[in-house]
Amino acid sequence: MTEIFGVPLQALMGQLVLGLVNGSFYAVLSLGLAVIFGMLNIINFTHGALYMMGAMFTWMLLEYTGVGYWWSLLLAPVGVGLIGILIERVLLRHVYKLDHLYGLLLTFGLALMIEGLFRHLYGAAGQPYAVPSQLTGALDLGFMFLPKYRAWVIVASLAVCLFTWYMIEKTRLGAYLRAATENAKLTQALGINVPLMVLLTYGFSVGLAGLAGVLAAPTTQVGPLMGSNLLIVVFAVVVIGGMGSILGSVVTGLGLGLVEGLTKVFYAEAASTVVFIAMAIVLMFRPAGLFGREK
């Protein structure tokens, strides 16, 4: 059997694919965080809780109504997006003009409340969610077996990132968003309904978090804490990629997933810290992040 540095190729590729799967979640989540930060000036700590909510909705839809994975892929993100819109309307709107710290504390507190609520209702332990029948099994690539569901997660996440990038960089709506991110007041004075844009941006971005939650449901235990475990790493991704940079979030998300995967193969003890080591190194040389512009 082929080996690389004493590691069987099959094991190495397996970890790389797992790394890419994790990286896909990092990418989708940090993308939403980057867009929210750019537009709302808020460090959205509820992002992990909303990701968890996406997964919980998926599980609840099946458990209580029998609605399966494919419908959840549509319904759960929409539900999460609507909750996001409610959060923006009722709460976030009041902290835009204040220091970042207030938005951070508000969203952090909110995340704790959402997690607490689900813990109260369902307990801390996770619920299993089955891989949809169409995506069970694996593809034989010759040099490795690629589980179909993992391939799907990677492809779907990349498609979502590409779609978001296209919407922001290439469409009229995206031009509004970029303009409002750069100079909200002037953009409004040019006739664009910026408060509505902000509302939709937040709804869409947390909807992405919900979608990541649906994609994650069959890969993990669906439980109230799945978001907070992930969110810390996602914030490291955002910092490394550069606050507010879309391309940076996606590339960094996938890259760090791979780095994590590789570390698991060669020095598993460091796998959970390698992201933060990377963050420290990047910040030493590029304080604005890899793709961020220094102000």
Add this chain to the structure above:
Amino acid sequence: MSPTEYLRVSDLHAFYGESHILHGIDFTVRRGECVTLLGRNGAGRTTTLRAIMGLTGKRTGSIMLNGREAINLPPHRITQLGVGYCPEERGIYAGLSTEENLLLPPVVGSGGMSVDEIYAMFPNLWERRHSQGTKLSGGEQQMLALARILRTGARLLLLDEISEGLAPVIVQKLADVIRELKQRDYTVLLVEQNFRFAAPLADRMLVVEHGQIVAEIAQHELRQRKDMLQELLGV
């Protein structure tokens, strides 16, 4: 309100935080007229435009735009009443190409200039339409800031210091553009420091001092009252 009146500002007070900047501004602009606000730096001219656009802090008084009260409207609703705003700092977006900058403001009424007409008026912008907006020269950025509000169908243009810091040949070009806009029956409210630029264009000049209008001079009175103007403006 007389039918020819497009903008009536009455007893307008405006604040930035605690600072009380405008102390009861009163003036009207008739349809098709070009009016200039003159005054020293800090007199409140820019703030007057910003207050009309809803970009200051608290405002009181009345701003009638085309027969509609605008004092309590948010900026995008004011624009939708047919106003185009060109800010002093020009406000070209770095994240948008020249063409995206040009196409950014939504159409608010019929009768705006077509993109072809605009490119014919400003050939430089056509040549550089794919460049990043802020990579343009200062003069080109000023033309872009002006051009993008001509597309929307806005009939009242609020232009803040458009000749500031530009080469004489470009200032000349801008004067030609304003003349053409007047022929096309646009209503223009200019804020200007450059008296020689504004004087031949304006039908009336309003002198702002300490957040109030202290003098009004019509085009035909300009010659007789030049001394008074120089004293007020300190030029």
